[in-house]
Every structure is written in structure tokens, then in C-alpha cells.
Amino acid sequence: MSDLTVTNPLTVKFPHRSRRGILLGLSLPQLVVVSTAAALLLAIVTTTGLSGAITLTPLWAGIAALVLLRRGGRSLIDWAPILLGFALRRHTGQHLWLARPVTRPRTDGLLHLPGTDASLRVVTPAKGQSAALHDPREQTLTVIARVSSRAFALLDASTQNTNVAAWGRALASLSRTGHIRSVQVLERTVPDSGDALSRHWTEHGRPDTPVAGTVYSDLVASAGPAAAPHEAYLAVALDLKAAKRLINQAGGGLLGAFTVIEQVTATVAQAARAAGLMVTGWLSAKEVAAVIRTAYDPAALSALQQWSDSGRAEADPAAAGPVVQVEEYDRLHTDSARHATYWVENWPRTTTAAGFLHTILFSAGVRRCFSLTYAPQPLESALKDVQRRKATIIADAAERRRKGQVDSEEDSVEYADIKERERQLIAGHADVALTGLLTISAESDEQLNAACAQIETAAVTAQVDLRRLYFQQPAAFALAALPLARTAL
Numbered sequence: 001m002s003d004l005t006v007t008n009p010l011t012v013k014f015p016h017r018s019r020r021g022i023l024l025g026l027s028l029p030q031l032v033v034v035s036t037a038a039a040l041l042l043a044i045v046t047t048t049g050l051s052g053a054i055t056l057t058p059l060w061a062g063i064a065a066l067v068l069l070r071r072g073g074r075s076l077i078d079w080a081p082i083l084l085g086f087a088l089r090r091h092t093g094q095h096l097w098l099a100r101p102v103t104r105p106r107t108d109g110l111l112h113l114p115g116t117d118a119s120l121r122v123v124t125p126a127k128g129q130s131a132a133l134h135d136p137r138e139q140t141l142t143v144i145a146r147v148s149s150r151a152f153a154l155l156d157a158s159t160q161n162t163n164v165a166a167w168g169r170a171l172a173s174l175s176r177t178g179h180i181r182s183v184q185v186l187e188r189t190v191p192d193s194g195d196a197l198s199r200h201w202t203e204h205g206r207p208d209t210p211v212a213g214t215v216y217s218d219l220v221a222s223a224g225p226a227a228a229p230h231e232a233y234l235a236v237a238l239d240l241k242a243a244k245r246l247i248n249q250a251g252g253g254l255l256g257a258f259t260v261i262e263q264v265t266a267t268v269a270q271a272a273r274a275a276g277l278m279v280t281g282w283l284s285a286k287e288v289a290a291v292i293r294t295a296y297d298p299a300a301l302s303a304l305q306q307w308s309d310s311g312r313a314e315a316d317p318a319a320a321g322p323v324v325q326v327e328e329y330d331r332l333h334t335d336s337a338r339h340a341t342y343w344v345e346n347w348p349r350t351t352t353a354a355g356f357l358h359t360i361l362f363s364a365g366v367r368r369c370f371s372l373t374y375a376p377q378p379l380e381s382a383l384k385d386v387q388r389r390k391a392t393i394i395a396d397a398a399e400r401r402r403k404g405q406v407d408s409e410e411d412s413v414e415y416a417d418i419k420e421r422e423r424q425l426i427a428g429h430a431d432v433a434l435t436g437l438l439t440i441s442a443e444s445d446e447q448l449n450a451a452c453a454q455i456e457t458a459a460v461t462a463q464v465d466l467r468r469l470y471f472q473q474p475a476a477f478a479l480a481a482l483p484l485a486r487t488a489l
Contacts, residue, residue, distance in 0.1 A: 008157060010157075010160060010161040010164050010165070010353075010354050011351045011352060011353055011354070012164075012348075012351070012352060012353075012354050012356075013348075013350070013351045013352075014347035014348060014349070015417035015420070015421065016349070016410070016413050016414045016417050017345070017346055017347075018389065018414055026067070027075070027078055029075075029077045029078050029080065029081070030067050030075055030077055030078070033063060033066060033067055033077050034063075034067060037060070037063045041053055041060075044056065066080075072467065072470065073345065073467060082470075082471050082472060083471060085471070086327075086329065086471040086472075089327065095326065095327040095328075096324075096325070096326055096327075097114040097115075097322070097324070097325040097326075098323070098324055099112065099321060099322065099323045099324070108121075109121040109122045109123055109124075109285065109317050110317070110318065111289065111292065111317055111318075111320040111321060112318060112319075112320065112321045113292070113320065113321040113478075114321060114322065114325050114474065115474055115475065115478065116137070116475070116478075117478055117482075117484070119135065119136055119137050120133055120134070120135055120484070121133070121134050121136075122134075122285045122288050122289065122317050122320075123254060123285075124284070124285050125254075125255065125258045126255075129282075129284050130143065130265075130281075130282035130283065130284060131143075131282075131283060131284050131285040131287075131288055132258065132261065133288065133484065134254065135484075138181075138486075139239070139240040139241050140181050140237045140238060140239060140240060140485070141237070141238045141240060141254070141257050141258075141261055142235055142236065142237040142238070142483075142484060142485045143235070143236055143238075143261055143264070143265055143282055143283075144233055144234070144235045144282070144283045144288060144291070144483045145233065145234045145235075145236075145265070145268065145269070145272075145279045145280075145281070145282050145283070146231070146232070146233060146279070146280045146281050146282075146283060146287075147232045147233065147234050147272060147277045147278065147279055147280065148232065148277070148278050148280055149232070149276050149277045149278065150276065152276075152355055152358075153355055153358055155276075159276070160354060160355070161354075162276075163275050163276035164275075164354045166271070166274040166275035166276070167275040167277075169271070169274070170268070170271030170272065170274065170275055171183065171374055171430065171432060172429060172430040173267065173271060174236070174264075174267070174268070174271075174376065175374075175376035175377075175430035175431070175432055176376075176430055177264075178242060178376075178378070179238060179239050179242040179243035179246065179260075180236060180237065180238065180239065180264070180376055181237040181238065181239040181242075181375070181376075181485070181487070182236075182237045182373055182374060182375045182376075182485045182486070182487050183234070183235070183236050183237075183373070183374045183376075183485065184233075184234070184235040184236075184237075184371060184372065184373045184374075184483060184484070184485040184486075185232070185233075185234055185371070185372045185373075185374075186232070186233045186234075186235065186369065186370070186371045186372075186481075186483050187230060187231070187232045187233075187361065187369070187370050187371075188230070188231050188232075188295075188368065188369035188370070188481070189229070189230055189231075189366075189367050189368060189369075190229060190231055190294060190298060190301055190367070191298050191299070191301060191302075191367070230361075233283075233291065233483045234268065234272065234277075234279070235483040235484065235485040236261075236264055236265070236268055236485065237484075237485035237486075238257065238260065238261050238264060240257060243257070243260055246260045247259075247260055265282060284314075285317055286314035286315055286316070286317070287312060287313070287314055288317070288320075288483075289314070289315040289316060289317040289319070289320035290304050290312075290313035290314050290315040290320075291313075291482075291483060292320040292321070292482055292483075293313075293315045293319065293320050293321075294313060295369065295481040295482055296321065296322035296325070296334040296335055296337075297322060297323070297334065297335035297336050297337070298336060298337050298367065298441060299335070299336035299337075300315075300335070300336070301313055322334040322335050323335050325474065327473055327474050328473070329470055329471050329473075330468060330470055330473070331445075331448065331473060332473040332474055332477050336443065337441045337442065337443060338441065338442055338443070338444065338445055338447075338448045339439050339440065339441045339448075339473070339477050339481070340439070340440050340448060340452055340468065340473070341437060341438065341439045341440075341468075341469050341473055341476035341477050341479075341480045341481075342437070342438045342439075342440070342455075342466040342467060342468050342469065343435075343436070343437055343438075343466070343467050343468075343469050343476070344435075344436030344437070344438065344464055344465070344466060345465045345466065345467040346464070346465035347434075347436070347463075347464060348462070348463035348464065349463070350463065352463060356462050356463065356464075357370070357462055357464070358462075359458040359461045359462050360438070360455060360458045360459060360462050360464065363454055363455055363458050365451075365454075366440065366451045366454055366455060367440070367441045367442065367451070368438060368439060368440050368441065368451070368455065369438070369439045369441070369480060369481045370436075370437075370438050370480075371436070371437045371438070371439075371479065371480045371481070372434065372435070372436055373434070373435045373436075373437075373479070373485065373486070373487055374432040374433070374434055375432060375433040375435070375487045376430060376431070376432050377431040377432060377433060379425060379431070382425055382431040383422070383425055386418055386421055386422045386425065389414075389418050390415070390418055390419075390422075393411055393414060393415050393418070396411065397411055433487075435479075435487065436464075437476065437479055437480035438455070438466065438480065439476075439477055439480040439481045440452050440455055441481075452468075469489075472489060475489050476489060
């Protein structure tokens with residue numbers, strides 16, 4: 001009688017997200033305000049005495065409110081630069097972006113996107129079909145792969161564990177190179193016109209088959225437009241400054257950068273296969289433009305597929321951006337859709353299964369885009385950050401004991417997470433900063449509100465805390481819905 005080995009599904013645990021400030025729990029804007037107020041108070045007391053300070057009690061109360069009162073996870077003073085930027089965009093008309101006909105010659109490959117992404121250019125090497133996004137401002141070169149995989153939830157526990165461990169090793173290998181700025185995994189649902197399905201049936205189907213041919217023809221005609229297929233992309237951003245030595249050895253310039261990034265793509269493809277992923281192709285310039293275009297205008301997907309000879313959506317890079325974009329405080333209006341972007345403020349605080357995002361990614365009837373961005377951290381700076389955080393926690397605990405206050409259990413949990421991170425760094429593991437963003441899209445404001453409510457409920461089930469990014473929607477949308485491998489909001 002043989003023994004059966006039962007493999008338990010792999011579980012994951014995320015570290016506690018620290019809410020500590022720079023000093024005494026205060027953020028930089030809070031410290032600036034407190035320091036300025038203290039200097040002003042000292043000057044008033046010195047010149048006019050205590051009575052002068054008392055007369056300014058409303059001022060001190062207002063400063064205290066700015067520093068101590070919190071709204072949406074931030075103090076009021078932390079909201080100040082965000083609100084100021086939003087008000088400035090409204091005042092100068094930058095909340096409205098319109099594509100304008102250009103009579104002068106266009107820059108080859110320029111994507112003509114709103115905001116800070118206006119300088120992005122898609123470039124293609126002299127010999128090759130795959131393209132890359134060149135960002136001269138951030139000094140990065142980003143390649144994008146289309147990936148597919150078997151349904152994770154349908155795999156057995158042993159295969160799930162193998163895939164999760166292999167993906168961790170893939171991230172570690174990319175992080176250790178030292179010249180990868182970031183890695184982005186983008187998974188989205190898109191409306192399907194049914195054109196690809198109809199093409200496949202036309203080429204390979206047998207409509208003349210008795211009974212079955214008629215049934216399948218009717219099914220293709222009705223099910224195609226109602227489908228909402230999932231697309232997954234993997235974007236890898238090469239840091240041109242960090243890889244300068246390798247680029248110079250390869251000939252310098254963008255040509256040398258492409259030589260270096262070709263080696264990266266080969267490594268990524270091999271690591272992806274080990275993690276149960278299949279790279280079905282690196283995007284060409286027209287395919288990159290189509291991915292960006294359909295993020296802004298989902299209704300354009302049908303036309304882009306029909307115009308393409310390959311059946312895959314393709315677009316002119318000059319037409320990648322939206323025709324119109326209107327910013328509101330809690331959403332973004334573009335061409336044929338409304339969008340709302342959330343930030344994953346907290347991942348599950350307890351040990352959970354690796355597929356905990358299933359309820360969010362497969363919410364029925366919701367069109368959404370989920371983005372995970374991994375930013376490798378240099379070992380030396382990561383260890384310095386660990387030491388700084390440990391010193392801060394110990395100093396805060398000592399200060400509470402001096403005042404006779406009770407120790408905080410939150411500090412104990414955070415300290416344990418910091419020590420575990422330090423042990424992993426010493427053992428040679430790579431350190432990455434993870435950012436999760438989620439964009440919900442719909443055709444109308446009413447549908448968007450309903451979809452947001454549904455996703456927020458699903459997030460509670462997944463033990464994920466979502467925070468809507470008010471007054472920051474354009475920048476947040478570009479990070480969440482476009483495969484740009486960006487890390488900063």
C-alpha cells in the first residue's frame with residue numbers, strides 16, 4: 001500500500017506597513033510646520049511676551065489642526081501639496097487635455113500622451129520587430145511582453161507552490177543585476193468585439209456540419225461581443241544610467257541599450273517559463289501603441305482589431321494617446337470610458353493563500369486593470385534602511401518607557417518584521433518595493449460607481465485595504481493602466 005503525500009498550498013505573509021514619520025512620528029511637511037511654528041512662537045514670546053502668544057491662540061489652534069487632524073490616511077498638511085497641485089491644474093486649465101492636429105512634422109515614435117508622459121517615445125531597433133519605450137526624462141528603456149498562463153486557481157497545490165517559488169527567484173535574479181529600474185505585471189480585462197473569435201471560426205470552423213455547425217455559428221455570433229477576455233503584460237524597465245558601462249561596451253547609445261535589453265528579455269522569458277508563464281511575444285511599436293490607446297479608449301479595440309492583418313490590435317504611435325481627458329477629483333474621463341484608480345494601502349496582515357487576489361481579479365462584470373510594480377532596492381541602501389527603522393523603533397519605545405507609557409504591540413510586530421527583513425537580506429535575498437494599483441473602468445458614472453462598490457467589497461474578502469487616490473487620478477491612471485513600469489506617482 002503506497003503512501004500518498006498531500007501538499008498544502010503555499011501561504012504568504014506581508015510585512016506591516018510602517019506609519020512612522022521622520023522624527024517623533026511626524027512626516028516632512030508636519031516637521032516643517034511644527035518647526036516654523038516653534039520658531040515663530042519663540043520670536044513672539046521674546047519680543048512681546050506671553051501675552052502676545054496668547055493673542056495668537058487661533059493661529060496655534062489652526063497649526064495644531066493641520067498637523068494632528070487626519071483625513072484619508074493623511075494629515076491635513078500632507079494633503080496641502082496634493083490639493084494645491086489639483087487647484088493649480090484647474091486654474092490653468094490643465095485638468096482638460098485635448099489632442100490637437102499638428103501641422104508641423106511629427107517626431108518619429110512620439111506617443112503624444114497627457115502630462116509628464118508627453119516625452120515618451122517608442123523606438124524599434126534596425127533589425128527586429130520588438131520595440132521599447134524610451135523615457136528621456138527618467139532615463140529608462142522599457143520592453144513589454146505579452147504573457148499567458150494556465151488558470152492559477154485550477155492548478156494543484158504542488159504546481160502552485162512551484163510557480164510561486166519560481167516567480168520569486170525570477171524577481172530576485174532581475175533585482176541582483178543592478179541595472180533594472182522596475183518590473184511591472186499588468187493584468188486587465190478588455191471588451192471583446194468577437195472579431196478574433198469570428199476569424200478563427202471562419203478559418204477553422206465547419207459551419208456546414210449538421211446541427212453542430214449551426215449551433216456553433218449562433219454561439220460565436222452571440223458570445224463574441226459579450227466576452228471580456230483577460231490580458232497580461234510584463235514590462236521591464238532598464239536603467240540607462242546604472243547600465244551605462246554595459247551599454248558602452250555594446251556600442252553605446254540606444255543601439256547598445258537594445259543589445260543589453262535583449263539579454264534581459266532572454267532571462268525574463270526563461271524565468272517566466274519556470275514560473276508557469278509563457279511569453280507569447282514582445283510587443284512591436286504598433287502593438288505598444290494599441291495597448292496604450294485601448295486603456296484610454298476601450299471602445300477602440302474593435303476597430304483596431306479589424307484594421308489589423310494579424311487580428312491583434314495595432315495602432316499608429318502618434319494616435320496612442322486619448323483624444324480628450326478630463327480630470328475630476330475622484331475619477332478620470334477619457335474618450336469612451338470613466339476611470340477610478342485605487343492604491344493598495346495594506347496587503348493581508350495575516351498569513352493567507354498565494355491566490356488571495358482571485359476575488360478581485362475575477363469580479364464578474366467589472367472592467368479593471370491591476371498593476372503590480374516591483375522596484376529593486378540596492379543591498380547597501382536596504383540594510384541602511386533596516387538599521388534606521390530599528391533605531392527609530394527602539395528610540396520610540398525608550399521614550400515611552402521614560403514617560404511611563406505602555407509599550408505598543410504595533411511596534412513589536414513592526415520590529416519583528418524588520419528583523420525578518422534583515423535576516424533575509426543577510427542571507428542574500430533581493431529586496432524589492434512593491435506597489436499595487438487598481439483602475440476600474442466603465443462607460444458611465446453610474447456604472448463606475450457600481451463597479452467601484454463591487455470591487456471594494458471584493459477587496460474586503462481578499463483582506464486588502466484599497467484607498468482611492470483623490471486629486472491624483474491622471475498620474476495614478478498612467479501608473480496603473482499603462483505598461484510603463486513607472487514607480488513614482
